[in-house]
Amino acid sequence: MTLALISHPDCALHQTVSYHPDTAERLSAIQDQLLASGLEMILHHYQAPLVTREQLERVHSADYLDDIFHKLDTQDQVWLDADTMMMPGTLTAAQRAAGAVIEAVDLVMQDRHQVVFCAVRPPGHHAERDRAMGFCLFNNVAVGAAHALAKMGGRKLAIIDFDAHFGNGTEQIFRDNDDVLICSCFQHPYYPDCGEPSYEGHIINVPLAAGAGGAELRAGVQQHWLPTLTRFQPELILISAGFDGHREDDMSELNLVEDDYAWLSEQIKAVADQYAGGRIVSVLEGGYALSSLGRSVVAHLKALLG
């Protein structure tokens, strides 16, 4: 089992206003904990390439991409929605973030590594086909999933999303594609005010009430995710790995701790080992409390290593 990490210094170029939660320090906090935990010693590092226009167009419309790529032609900064800011370095950071997942998919599909973690920002799972939203410009995990489907020739993959917020963009992009199983758990009702409960078909949405913690998460995963994953038998697993459900993170009212992320990651690894040759691509989404973010990523990666 080998573990690779993909990132790029350009992901720090996305500078937001001082009060914005998505800071470049998030990636430094992860790096600090990888060093402190000793995981850094066994990691294989890769630099994220820039995603190509063709790779983005598998999940985003040409009109949306034209707009984003030229947004700053006549201005220095712009708010794409109430939470999502674009500054001069943002586009490059977003291109690296999506490019990282392309590279990660290639690495696991070529059997060069079994598990690859993309330490990138801005995050992606709120970005819809035609719309930036909730800190997200390009839907990184969806771009990687579409690349995998193109490369795998229509085989099946699963996207697992445990960010505290519902991944509305990912659901929108793959709603009509039952080659993609999406298993999500998230605080509900909460931002982005969608994500209806769904326990059948290829969209499995397990809402968690405000205040829910590990017990509720585990019950939902055991009752709804695992039986569906076993039936579906994914040949690749991608993870939207958001750690803002940690009890130290103010961005949600969930009460998860490192042990919960470790347990969840063990379950995902067991499915990947059984059906997907162990192939897992995990992509950072949320997680804004720096200390718990670093510790949670370490717990996640140690469990994926086994």
Ligand SMILES: [Zn+2]
């Ligand atoms: Zn989130």
